[in-house]
Amino acid sequence: MSEQLATAVASTATTTKAPEKGKAVLSEGKRAERRLGWLLCAPAAIVMLAVTGYPIVYSFWLSLQRFDLRFPARREFIGLDNYVTVLTSGYWWTAFGVTAVITVISVAIELVLGMILALIMHRALVGRGLVRTVSLIPYGIVTVVAAFSWRYAWTPKTGYLADLVSPGGAPLTERLPSLAIIILAEVWKTTPFMALLLMAGLALVPDDLLKAAAMDGASAWQRFVKVTLPVMKPAILVALLFRTLDAFRVFDNIFILTNGAQQTSSVSIQAYDNLIKGLNLGIGSTMSILIFLTVAVIAFLFVKGFGTAAPGSDQGGRR
Amino acid sequence: MRGAHPGVVPGRRGRSRRYRAAAALGAAFLAAPMVAACGSGGGGGTTINVYYGPEENFQNVVEACNAKAAGRYRIVYNTLPREADGQREQMVRRLAAGDPGMDVLGLDVTWTPEFAEAGWIEEWAGQNRADVESGTLPGPLKTATYHGKLYAAPKNTNVQLLWYRDDLVPNPPQTWDEMLSMAEQLKQQGKPNEVLVTGAQYEGLVATYNTLVASSGGHIISDDGTRAVMDAGAVHALDELRKLATSPVADPSLSNDKEDSIRHTMEDGRAAFELNWPFVYASMRKDRPELAAHFKWAPYPGTLPGMPGKAAIGGFNLAVSTYSRHKPEAFEAAKCLRSAESQKYSAINSGVPPTIEAVYADPDMTQKYPMKDAILQELTDPAVRPITPAYQNASTVISTVLSPPSGIDPQRTADRLRKELQDALDSKGVLP
Numbered sequence: 001m002s003e004q005l006a007t008a009v010a011s012t013a014t015t016t017k018a019p020e021k022g023k024a025v026l027s028e029g030k031r032a033e034r035r036l037g038w039l040l041c042a043p044a045a046i047v048m049l050a051v052t053g054y055p056i057v058y059s060f061w062l063s064l065q066r067f068d069l070r071f072p073a074r075r076e077f078i079g080l081d082n083y084v085t086v087l088t089s090g091y092w093w094t095a096f097g098v099t100a101v102i103t104v105i106s107v108a109i110e111l112v113l114g115m116i117l118a119l120i121m122h123r124a125l126v127g128r129g130l131v132r133t134v135s136l137i138p139y140g141i142v143t144v145v146a147a148f149s150w151r152y153a154w155t156p157k158t159g160y161l162a163d164l165v166s167p168g169g170a171p172l173t174e175r176l177p178s179l180a181i182i183i184l185a186e187v188w189k190t191t192p193f194m195a196l197l198l199m200a201g202l203a204l205v206p207d208d209l210l211k212a213a214a215m216d217g218a219s220a221w222q223r224f225v226k227v228t229l230p231v232m233k234p235a236i237l238v239a240l241l242f243r244t245l246d247a248f249r250v251f252d253n254i255f256i257l258t259n260g261a262q263q264t265s266s267v268s269i270q271a272y273d274n275l276i277k278g279l280n281l282g283i284g285s286t287m288s289i290l291i292f293l294t295v296a297v298i299a300f301l302f303v304k305g306f307g308t309a310a311p312g313s314d315q316g317g318r319r
Numbered sequence: 320m321r322g323a324h325p326g327v328v329p330g331r332r333g334r335s336r337r338y339r340a341a342a343a344l345g346a347a348f349l350a351a352p353m354v355a356a357c358g359s360g361g362g363g364g365t366t367i368n369v370y371y372g373p374e375e376n377f378q379n380v381v382e383a384c385n386a387k388a389a390g391r392y393r394i395v396y397n398t399l400p401r402e403a404d405g406q407r408e409q410m411v412r413r414l415a416a417g418d419p420g421m422d423v424l425g426l427d428v429t430w431t432p433e434f435a436e437a438g439w440i441e442e443w444a445g446q447n448r449a450d451v452e453s454g455t456l457p458g459p460l461k462t463a464t465y466h467g468k469l470y471a472a473p474k475n476t477n478v479q480l481l482w483y484r485d486d487l488v489p490n491p492p493q494t495w496d497e498m499l500s501m502a503e504q505l506k507q508q509g510k511p512n513e514v515l516v517t518g519a520q521y522e523g524l525v526a527t528y529n530t531l532v533a534s535s536g537g538h539i540i541s542d543d544g545t546r547a548v549m550d551a552g553a554v555h556a557l558d559e560l561r562k563l564a565t566s567p568v569a570d571p572s573l574s575n576d577k578e579d580s581i582r583h584t585m586e587d588g589r590a591a592f593e594l595n596w597p598f599v600y601a602s603m604r605k606d607r608p609e610l611a612a613h614f615k616w617a618p619y620p621g622t623l624p625g626m627p628g629k630a631a632i633g634g635f636n637l638a639v640s641t642y643s644r645h646k647p648e649a650f651e652a653a654k655c656l657r658s659a660e661s662q663k664y665s666a667i668n669s670g671v672p673p674t675i676e677a678v679y680a681d682p683d684m685t686q687k688y689p690m691k692d693a694i695l696q697e698l699t700d701p702a703v704r705p706i707t708p709a710y711q712n713a714s715t716v717i718s719t720v721l722s723p724p725s726g727i728d729p730q731r732t733a734d735r736l737r738k739e740l741q742d743a744l745d746s747k748g749v750l751p
Contacts, residue, residue: 069437070436070437070746071436071708071746072437072438085748089748091749092749173572173574273751276412277404278712278715278746278750280750
């Protein structure tokens with residue numbers, strides 16, 4: 001996240017300079033300055049390329065091969081065959097559907113709950129710091145640990161929730177209840193994160209605007225919908241973007257709660273199963289690449305379709 | 320941190336020193352286990368790292384072998400996770416990276432071909448092979464052999480038996496159908512009647528199905544492990560499994576049943592028959608002594624009239640890692656850990672059936688292991704699960720396609736299995 005903010009700041013810096021640039025020839029000093037700029041950021045850029053670019057390229061290369069660790073002798077280049085295999089597999093699309101359902105439902109619930117939580121934290125008069133800290137506790141707990149508590153809570157004999165909600169049944173052994181529990185665990189875990197991002201947006205809403213609206217007779221709901229939300233829109237979109245990308249890669253909760261049984265695998269679980277359990281580097285890498293592409297498409301849609309931008313990057317240049 | 324506060328005010332100096340002390344302490348804590356770990360490697364002589372699943376009293380076996388080694392090497396028992404998948408994942412990940420820190424590996428009987436084909440385990444040749452082969456039962460030995468070469472030493476075997484209540488049924492059923500009709504009769508009489516098998520979507524279901532296929536004289540996968548067969552016997556076995564799953568005497572939570580849950584159900588007194596590993600006997604004697612008096616065992620029922628059942632073999636083999644730096648010592652350590660003496664100790668104290676035939680004849684075994692004759696009888700002609708490097712894939716596909724067992728439609732399920740299994744064997748398809 002800090003990288004994105006850093007690039008946002010950097011792009012603000014360049015756009016403020018942009019109007020002077022035009023087509024005019026750069027002065028000697030300016031050129032030297034620019035060269036220095038490149039030199040200064042070169043090490044960071046090279047490290048970034050080495051640690052992110054290389055693995056991506058390498059897994060793409062693996063995805064074009066038939067490569068199973070158990071049959072090292074049968075390794076060969078097969079072009080896009082792995083993609084055909086994965087994209088025509090019912091298991092993959094089931095997992096894709098499950099992931100999409102988990103993503104959409106959990107992010108929608110998080111948005112509503114996160115907004116409520118953000119408003120509460122924003123308005124809190126006493127103990128503001130305490131309220132914020134307390135609300136962040138779920139986000140601070142290691143996901144795997146939290147997932148284990150959920151699992152025990154929903155297992156008959158070891159947990160209270162299973163006996164309370166469905167006496168005599170075992171919710172984690174059926175598909176729909178399992179999915180509901182996975183979504184519940186996700187929502188519980190990441191709502192505070194959503195709330196924190198939204199609270200940053202709330203801080204952008206000028207009090208004067210709200211007061212003026214109140215003077216004009218707008219009700220609380222009208223003020224929220226007509227004033228607060230539009231002003232907050234960039235923050236909301238950023239929060240949604242981050243959470244959607246995160247939710248699409250859901251792994252730890254499912255791994256602990258069901259480990260993909262009863263058709264609850266997400267695409268990440270399936271990639272893990274094929275890669276680590278199945279030792280099939282070809283198919284597993286293909287899945288990783290497909291997940292990467294999906295995440296890239298989601299990000300592209302958010303940025304181009306809804307005009308999401310990192311906070312601050314658009315205003316700075318235009319003013 | 321200091322760079323961020325260039326003007327250190329006098330009052331802060333003490334604080335920063337405290338910080339530094341605390342940081343140093345923290346670092347020491349973090350580093351301590353690493354230093355200790357390095358230390359254990361070079362404590363004079365050779366350390367042989369054995370990676371094996373948790374087994375009660377195995378540490379005692381290790382110590383006995385260490386005493387025998389008289390300082391030439393020292394075996395360290397590293398416990399793998401309890402679940403088979405977790406054990407395999409840990410070893411496979413490290414072997415794929417060429418980790419020299421593992422010397423002797425405890426392999427489930429189904430993993431030998433996979434590890435051998437990948438070149439991760441050493442062949443047992445010459446004297447080592449002769450030592451292992453002498454006196455070892457043929458069934459377990461077959462699980463350690465791949466393409467005619469021996470890749471591991473069978474440490475303990477395991478085989479499922481039919482457990483029944485002789486207060487409900489005086490004579491155990493010979494066949495699967497007989498068992499079902501006996502149970503249905505018991506149900507009509509209002510007596511405990513359930514038939515328990517491991518039917519959850521996991522390896523246990525694959526073992527059960529494999530037993531039924533072998534008992535029906537069928538094949539899931541060709542003997543060389545390259546082709547999905549699913550012949551008439553395999554279809555017949557599907558039908559038997561479906562019959563049980565849709566019968567009124569099946570456990571309502573069959574599609575969720577694993578070894579331990581059916582053991583509990585049997586101990587609760589709801590069931591008449593249970594198909595499970597021998598560990599249930601000791602547990603029954605401990606938990607329900609009054610029921611244990613009527614808790615009897617018999618060979619696995621067959622699926623065809625006049626043909627005895629062929630039960631699938633379980634158990635563990637010991638292999639030597641290709642990346643081990645102390646192979647001669649590792650072979651020797653593995654041989655000691657599975658010697659007749661060690662196996663007898665493990666059988667009596669941890670309840671795991673031996674792989675060396677002579678151990679069964681030991682007088683001490685009669686008391687602790689009354690079902691040893693039934694085990695030995697099954698081991699003479701057992702079902703060995705398909706021998707293929709892609710076993711993990713095949714098993715995942717089988718357990719997925721067979722779940723839930725009540726949804727089996729024999730011919731259609733067989734066709735689907737044949738197609739998906741072939742992909743799995745060729746490591747082509749997507750694993751569920």
